[in-house]
Amino acid sequence: MEWGFGDIEEPQYKSGWAWLDIRGTKIRSIRIIGEDVMAYKAHWSSGKMRMCGGYGCPLCEAGLNWQRRFILAVKDLKNNRNYLWEIGGATARKVAESTEWYGAIAGITYQVARQSESVNSRLVLEEVGFMELKKEEQINKEIMLKIIEELLGLPSGTSLIHSEY
């Protein structure tokens, strides 16, 4: 239990995980807690990101462009909650650079905020360090897939991995 309306925007899921929703210029400290990065193709349609259905996808057939999106497991160091963090190419490139530098992705710590209060304003990302995580502290691929399925509301067993990606 917590006091206040702080998390009102974040729906509660069975697993206790939520999507990391970075709003406004208030800085959040987050640490990546899994080595696995899930990548998927998505279309921006009707005001939201929709996962590309792959072969025969109606949005592809409608001629919509696609972009690559990435999902990482992170922990908010202030409220100690776990989140899935979905990022686009520009942010992913910065994370990839840090990963190259440290030789690992789990443990990289960032301060993130938006450039302005506007919902769609650019994400400002500053790497603030690295803490080596033990294997048992890390979120593995299997757990991550379960969380993604739960947060996307997919029936268990749905394949998120499309070989043509």
Ligand SMILES: [Zn+2]
């Ligand atoms: Zn598609």
